[in-house]
């Protein structure tokens with residue numbers, strides 16, 4: 078099952094290496110990982126989506142990551158109400174006569190067309206992983222030539 | 238309120254600042270080897286006359302520091318140069334990580350401008366040691382140096398201890414600063430002393446009261462916590478029999494009536510039967526290694542299991558446990574001792590254990606024509622009254638030392654457990670002797686392993702270290718050969734030595750006394766004679782090539798499925 082870990086790492090050299098090294102060593106498959114500095118840049122926020130079937134193993138892995146000195150915080154938020162978002166840029170080979178149709182298709186996804194060229198255009202979408210997947214399915218027939226996804230970023234919902 | 242203004246310090250370069258910080262950390266000695274990238278450090282050592290032990294190979298620097306650390310619980314300190322110096326030290330760092338031994342390792346590095354350019358003797362030691370250090374650092378500003386060093390010592394020697402590495406670029410060691418150096422550390426996220434869940438302790442004590450077949454399993458964590466007294470008091474009060482891991486030997490005197498011996502692959506019959514038949518297993522400071530829990534799915538099948546460990550990541554890692562108590566062994570044992578829980582009814586259990594002990598004692602085939610290694614260990618035990626620091630290398634001789642030496646003190650056995658590193662013994666004995674110059678130190682080593690770090694004989698000679706080196710020479714890589722005999726139909730592939738160095742001449746080359754023992758009739762007197770002088774001696778004992786270590790549990794078999802000697 079896919080699990081979502083959110084962590085705060087101190088911004089020291091080699092920190093991400095150590096973090097992902099532990100996942101590799103435990104033979105955990107990483108679905109996506111997103112990282113960026115936060116606050117005064119002394120720390121980085123990481124969201125890691127990983128595949129782990131066994132709940133006990135997941136718990137142990139979180140404890141193992143948590144003991145790294147540079148892991149300031151780590152939570153497995155899979156079972157908690159949470160928000161997950163990612164951004165994708167999709168380049169589609171749309172012929173001019175198909176463009177109106179394509180625009181209409183992406184509308185309900187609240188996706189934007191952010192770049193237009195003679196023989197292609199680029200669509201930007203933000204949302205849950207499922208939403209991004211759904212849009213990708215929809216635009217596939219028009220000829221997708223390039224896709225880049227940021228990987229999910231996530232947080233738990235506020236209580237109350 | 239205004240913070241008191243910090244006084245500027247006299248200008249010092251990074252190397253001097255480093256040594257001053259080590260002095261403030263009460264570091265007694267450094268194990269190391271010089272080179273280009275650490276020239277500034279060695280210049281500071283020269284000028285400050287800092288105590289430095291010059292090894293002959295960087296792997297040995299790390300093992301000697303481990304020997305010091307394993308014999309004292311205090312961090313061992315290592316200096317090595319960049320590139321090959323650093324990579325040579327890796328085996329010792331990995332060994333320390335596996336056995337949770339505190340080390341602070343300083344590696345030289347090329348100047349910050351050159352890092353990443355494949356400069357002369359550059360190695361990306363941070364990446365290479367990420368998985369075998371508790372933490373590692375590269376220093377980019379000389380003013381950070383004292384903080385980083387203090388953090389390194391703090392991290393290495395608290396919580397679950399372990400090695401920490403500091404990579405120091407040469408230009409940083411040369412930079413001068415007059416910045417004051419803080420002696421505090423600020424690592425709010427690092428909680429080395431977790432608060433103990435008293436509720437779990439209470440529940441465990443209740444379970445103990447109701448148990449009929451309780452067993453206490455003690456490991457290396459008890460040494461780390463210096464909780465020997467608490468273990469003994471607890472075992473005594475509740476009449477709980479005790480099994481030790483290899484690294485838990487010394488926690489209970491071998492002769493204590495409640496002590497069943499080592500458990501696991503080469504443990505005693507009674508210890509392994511106790512692990513198999515108990516109804517409550519209390520593990521204090523051991524990590525259910527696969528040499529102990531040889532078949533995790535069949536381990537202690539009738540028992541409720543409690544695990545007391547300072548590392549939360551050990552909980553449920555190998556064995557599912559009912560009572561998970563994360564905390565320092567001493568703290569937890571003190572809480573357990575404060576409990577007023579009733580003593581369990583264990584008379585029948587004790588009777589059963591005594592029967593196993595009586596029917597299956599540790600035994601070996603005595604011989605009138607050959608010297609038996611087990612007998613040699615027993616004789617050394619008598620000669621040293623069970624008081625020596627016992628250092629071993631890895632192999633059969635290591636197991637015989639564990640099985641037959643009468644241990645009684647904390648930190649008394651210095652051995653490579655988790656990594657099983659041949660070549661560990663000789664340099665580790667150096668570290669142990671330097672840590673305890675007034676105490677007897679005996680090294681048991683094999684004819685294979687001694688050849689991996691024999692260059693360190695020179696260090697023993699140079700510093701005139703009184704280490705008795707007992708070389709159990711079976712002309713074979715005995716432990717591997719034993720597995721070939723048992724599991725590969727006696728195909729002894731590359732494990733028999735037809736030719737060997739002349740070990741007596743080797744001793745002589747280094748100016749050390751050499752003794753060759755071959756006669757079983759006079760072995761006791763010969764050993765005593767070899768032990769007599771207060772200087773090092775290389776004592777080569779001829780033992781039979783095909784002697785097996787018994788009992789043995791095949792990997793994957795349960796603890797009650799032991800092979801025993803005929």
Ligand SMILES: Cc1cc2nc3c(=O)[nH]c(=O)nc-3n(C[C@H](O)[C@H](O)[C@H](O)COP(=O)(O)OP(=O)(O)OC[C@H]3O[C@@H](n4cnc5c(N)ncnc54)[C@H](O)[C@@H]3O)c2cc1C
Pocket residue numbers: 335336337396397398455456457458459461462481482483484485499500501502503504521522523524525526528529545546547548551564565566567631632635636653654655656657658716
């Ligand atoms: C040839 C060979 C044969 C071997 N055969 C055997 C054998 O038959 N039996 C055997 O037992 N071993 C054997 N070993 C050793 C084995 O590989 C392991 O090294 C050993 O079992 C580990 O012992 P341990 O768990 O007590 O120590 P460690 O591996 O050092 O683990 C210590 C545990 O204590 C915890 N801890 C640390 N500090 C504290 C504290 N302050 N408070 C509480 N907990 C703490 C740590 O988190 C860790 O979980 C053999 C090794 C070799 C090389």
Ligand SMILES: Cc1ncc(C[n+]2csc(CCOP(=O)(O)OP(=O)(O)O)c2C)c(N)n1
Pocket residue numbers: 630631632633634635657658659660682683684685686687709711713714715716717
């Ligand atoms: C560095 C290293 N290489 C290989 C091994 C595998 N190994 C384990 S025990 C052993 C044999 C050791 O032989 P010796 O030193 O003669 O000791 P003996 O078992 O004969 O007592 C070997 C090769 C190891 N543990 N460490």
Ligand SMILES: [Mg+2]
Pocket residue numbers: 683684685709710711712713714715
């Ligand atoms: Mg041998």
